[in-house]
Amino acid sequence: MHHFPIRVYYEDTDLAGIVYYANYLKFIERARSEWLRDMGIDQSALKRDAGLVFVVRRVEADYLAPARFDDLLTVQSRLHELGNARITMCQKVMRQDRVLFSAVVTLVCINDAGRPVRLPAELVRLMGDASPACN
Structure with missing residues (x-):
């Protein structure tokens, strides 16, 4: 499991002083990018060298x-x-031990033409084993 710290800034909140709902999607996006970076996957190099990027296909979110x-x-x-071309992630935004937001996010690897393509074997190796269930 990967952990990524986030501080809530004034710009993240709405008029009521709580985090604006769409900002949770930004938080989990940053965490996914850092998860890849921590595994040694350079998304810029992946795009430059192989023409591959990850795009979000589906998000199931609970506030x-x-x-x-x-x-x-x-x-x-x-x-x-x-x-083959898809990654599904479970993500939670926590304050200490309390879950504030949870999401199941499906990503697809696409090429420069916008078509789904098989994940490179090296990425699959680096990502390792999947967890059986989102809790």
Whole structure:
């Protein structure tokens, strides 16, 4: 499981002082990028050298409790399923031990033409084993 810290800034909040719902998607996007980086996967090089990028195909999200200005959050990310061209991730935004937001995100690897392509074998090797269920 990968952990990524996030501090809630004023710009992340709405008029009520809670995190604006769309910003959770930004938080989990940053965490996925850092998860890949920590595994040694350089997304810029992947695009430049192989013409491959990851795009979000589907997000299933649950907003469970609000985060507020100045909260220190942690995004937990783990691989749930690895297909030929698809990656499914389970992600949670936590404040200490409390889950505030959870999502199951499906990503697809595409080429420069926008077509799904098989994940390179080296990426599959680096990503390792998937977890059987999102909890």
